Ligand SMILES: *Cc1c(COP(=O)(O)O)cnc(C)c1O
């Protein structure tokens with residue numbers, strides 16, 4: 001049984017009851033009227049208790065089914081999304097000068113990014129609504145994730161990707177059997193084309209901001225972080241921001257837990273954007289409406305010049321008492337190497353932007369040494385090996401000869417002692 005009680009428009013704030021059917025956007029505001037899903041928290045608080053969770057052996061996101069906008073039994077058979085590890089940092093924390101740091105590695109999801117949390121909801125909702133084809137436009141992970149999750153459930157996918165999608169993600173799409181349309185244009189024109197096609201064919205729409213159920217999936221990352229910390233939430237949660245759906249989801253997850261009495265406070269949210277594409281950062285800092293910007297960063301998953309979820313992405317950070325920072329591409333690349341060598345976690349550029357942002361926030365005095373912090377690694381580095389290589393350089397090269405090897409070892413500082 002779904003505990004959804006209705007919807008609120010994030011723009012005009014009008015409320016709708018759930019009897020008005022599965023809605024996507026506010027009928028009054030149109031596309032910009034992105035909805036927020038409301039729940040019957042009173043009833044959920046009775047079933048989603050600490051005891052119930054302790055006895056629940058389900059490790060995927062369906063563990064939190066009462067807080068999710070789905071009704072059905074298909075959900076059991078989906079790919080196993082969520083249940084990703086939260087590591088207490090052993091080395092990175094020391095390296096950047098912070099006492100308590102946890103790393104949520106969402107790169108170990110079935111298709112290797114946090115997007116699986118949204119896609120699995122899209123797939124179940126599409127089945128509940130009787131659709132057999134799902135479409136989306138994406139810079140990469142939303143699409144590859146949708147394709148994998150849909151394939152597992154026997155659904156078809158049509159994916160519109162902008163030209164610059166990294167090869168790893170494109171390969172995933174093709175391997176999962178999606179119909180892939182590579183659009184000769186930027187994210188915006190790709191999005192508009194997908195929208196027109198979805199309307200024309202009546203497919204299920206997985207475009208994250210427009211579809212209010214997807215943020216609900218993304219929020220499970222926050223539910224897990226809280227539970228993994230025994231409901232003693234950190235002072236800060238750090239995450240990279242493109243469209244704004246992930247950070248909105250993180251906020252919603254903690255808000256849900258606060259509403260059902262499982263946690264006592266909200267963490268502050270630090271949104272991290274790339275310096276060359278930072279519409280949220282600028283809007284937040286100057287307290288003005290979000291303006292379209294260039295998409296000038298190698299972190300493709302957050303290269304979103306016209307974010308689709310402007311209201312939720314700003315509100316989440318403001319309501320949490322958090323803020324936004326930007327990081328350069330060089331800082332992002334350095335964080336790939338730093339996270340890899342200090343913790344054994346390989347993230348894609350947008351995946352480690354949070355780590356770079358945390359470093360920046362410490363330097364700028366936004367986050368302090370004694371603050372308890374959780375940083376979310378949102379995507380796996382194997383999706384984008386080219387930028388991984390750019391971050392760490394080439395291997396040592398030599399002839400198959402022990403004398404050359406010893407020579408190189410002597411030259412390579414640190415290696416001989418290590
Ligand atoms: C999509 C994505 C993000 C940002 O999420 P938004 O909802 O677009 O803000 C960050 N990192 C990775 C790896 C992603 O795929």
Ligand SMILES: [Zn+2]
Pocket residue numbers: 009010011012013014026027028029030033
């Ligand atoms: Zn509205």
